[in-house]
Amino acid sequence: MPTTLIDRTPSAYDGPLLIKNLLRSPVRQFPNQEIVYGDFKRQTYRDLGERVGRLASGLARLGVQPGDTVAVMDWDSHRYLECFFAVPMLGAVLHTINIRLSAEQILYTINHAEDDVILVNTEFLPILESIRDRIDPVKQFVLLDDAGQAPTTTLDIADEYEALLAASDPHDDFPDFSEHTRATTFYTTGTTGLPKGVYFSHRQLVMHTLGVLSALAKTGQGSFHGDDVYLPITPMFHVHAWGVPYVATVLGVKQVYPGRYVPERLLALIAREKVTFSHCVPAILQMLLTHPSVDQTDLSRWKVIIGGAALPRVLAQQARARGVDIFAGYGLSETCPILTLAHLKPHMLAWDEERQLDIRCKTGLPVAWVDLRIVDEAMNEMPHDGKTPGEVVVRAPWLTQGYLKDPENSERLWRGGYLHTGDIGVIDEEGYLKITDRLKDAIKTGGEWLSSLALEDLILQHPAVAEAAVIGIPDQKWGERPVVLVVPKRDSLESFAERDFCDWLKGWVDQGTLSKWAIPDRVLVVDSLPKTSVGKLDKKVMRAQYQELLSR
Known part of the structure; x- marks a missing residue:
């Protein structure tokens, strides 16, 4: 479709959408606003701006160049927030490592992302020590430490985070580059096979920040504004803590990072x-x-x-x-x-x-x-x-x-x-x-589609149920049949009865809320439900575990 492009004088500034532009205004406008890391540290937005500059300078001294990948293994902290800005602002890629994956999965993501430098919390040193000989190519390690004591490790530590910042220039001049430059990479926990790497550009992260900001920064129910105090309880390794730290920083709100x-x-x-x-x-x-x-x-x-x-x-x-x-x-x-x-x-x-x-x-x-x-x-x-x-x-x-x-x-x-x-x-x-x-969790039984989520929502209303999951198990006659996994509340462990529970479910059928096809053939009382590294019910694991059990 033919369109009319704007005329640009040769000296006009194009204004690429870069992460650095999310930081400049709040640091200037709210320099004394607080950022808290648990019981360990309190700092200001002014400190954040300076430390982002020092971190970028320090990483550059370690040899990090545009296009390199810097990985982080840390609890939710002020350091993580600094990495959210400093690494992409260098033109490098931030890889947020999922610390809840197995050592083998972590090894895969490190090698697949081709990490050049890994910033690692002392608590996760044993993981890296166990896979060090298989990390390819050779990496540099920067220690993140809350205890104040140098740990004993077999890793060749290039520097300690605070020492690196203290020895670096706080006034890093961050140049412009293409807004389509990759800024972050992280790995999905996946439902099958190896974790998948997803990635986002500077432009995408800035646009996401603006989109979420437009939805949250309003008056009324569910608003997020300058007077709020922000505490993320979604891991910063997982989709940038849903991107909300960027929104919080733009708003200049007080931020609280809890660690573990x-x-x-x-x-x-x-x-x-x-x-x-x-x-x-x-x-x-x-x-x-x-x-x-x-x-x-x-x-x-x-x-x-x-x-x-x-x-x-x-x-x-x-x-x-x-x-x-x-x-x-x-x-x-x-x-x-x-x-x-x-x-x-x-x-x-x-x-x-x-x-x-x-x-x-x-x-x-x-x-x-x-x-x-x-x-x-x-x-x-x-x-x-x-x-x-x-x-x-x-x-x-x-x-x-x-x-x-x-x-x-x-x-x-x-x-x-x-x-x-x-x-x-x-x-x-x-x-x-x-x-x-x-799609993979919907259950088709007797020609009817059942929503496992809707059934779970009803089950959780039972006074004796603490947690519940519904999975489909293959059935020769009906195609699939629902199986309910129940974790009873502590005071109901001994009294929970499958027959009484199914009778309770039939009450929802009588009310017209639930299809008769949704009444499960089996209700299994379990101690816990398998979950992914970010706290979701892992139905892939459940189906594998209980299909074998129920087929005996």
Whole structure:
């Protein structure tokens, strides 16, 4: 299509969208705002700007050049935030290593990403020591230490983080370069095979920041603004902690980084630092709401986005009972990640609590710049009637353009010119998306499709159930049949009975809420449910474990 391009005088500045431009204004405008790292350190935005410069200078002294890859193995800390900026601002690539993967998987991601320098917390030295001889090529290691004592290690440590910064120039001049330069790489936990590398450019991260900012920086329910205090409870290695640290920095809010996720420590930080905004997966929030310390913690000013898995209604009710402004968000590792947020529209604020919960637990409304559709296998769009399901496909300026060094899966991801999420959902008349299942987790039994997520949401309303998962097991007669895995609450371990539980489920059938096909053939009481490294239910592992057990 012919268009008219703007005229540019030779001296005009093009203004590439670079991560450095997210940092400049808040450092100048909010120089005394605090950044807290647990019980270890307090610093200001002025310090952040200086330390980012020193880190970049120090890495350059170690030989890091544009295009090199710098990896980080750390708990959530002020150091991680500094790496979020300094490494990409050098023109290098930041690889955020998933510290919860196995040593073999970590080795694979290090070699696949071709890391040149690894910044490693003392606690993770044993992992690197166990795989050091197989890391290729030779890397440099920088030590991250909270204890203040030099550890004994077989690794050849090039420098210690604070010493590196102290010996470096704080006034690094960061040049412009293409906004399409790769800024970050990290690896999905994957459902099959080896982890997949996803990657994002400076432009994509800046656009994601602006898109999320436009959705959150508003008045009313679920807002995120300059008076808030931010505490991420999603690992910084996982999709840049959902990209919210960049948003928090642009807003100039007080930021609190907790280190390792320990319930009593998180609750103490929320109380001490007066935290008002967080995000986490359902399992983490459940852990906090059931911890004994929660009764001494005021959560009435806390706003929490729940992502990574569906927000169970019973969990939302528990959070609302303590005054938490809870709502769902949605995205994937491949989408940077935020695509939707379940904010209430202004006219919904007058609704009663139960009706509002229907909205808070949905997957949400697409944020700015997100073109989200539900389609059939031929890419035909499905009606927005809240009933007709389809696969969720998306376009947005910040979606990974492929998998690193994996052209075949990259094309499969983007078939038809839209990124395929692998999720099944419906969109209602108000425009809210609700994920009803993963394509691979949906259960077809007796010719009927069952949503494992919907069934789990009902099961979690049973007073004796702490956690639950529904998986499909092959069945010769019906194709598949649902199996329910239940972790009972501690006070119900001995009294939980499968027959009583199934009778309770049949009550939902009688009410018309549940299909008769959803009544499981088996209910297995288990001590725990397998989870991925980021706290999601790992149904791949469950299917493998329990299919073998049930086939005996």
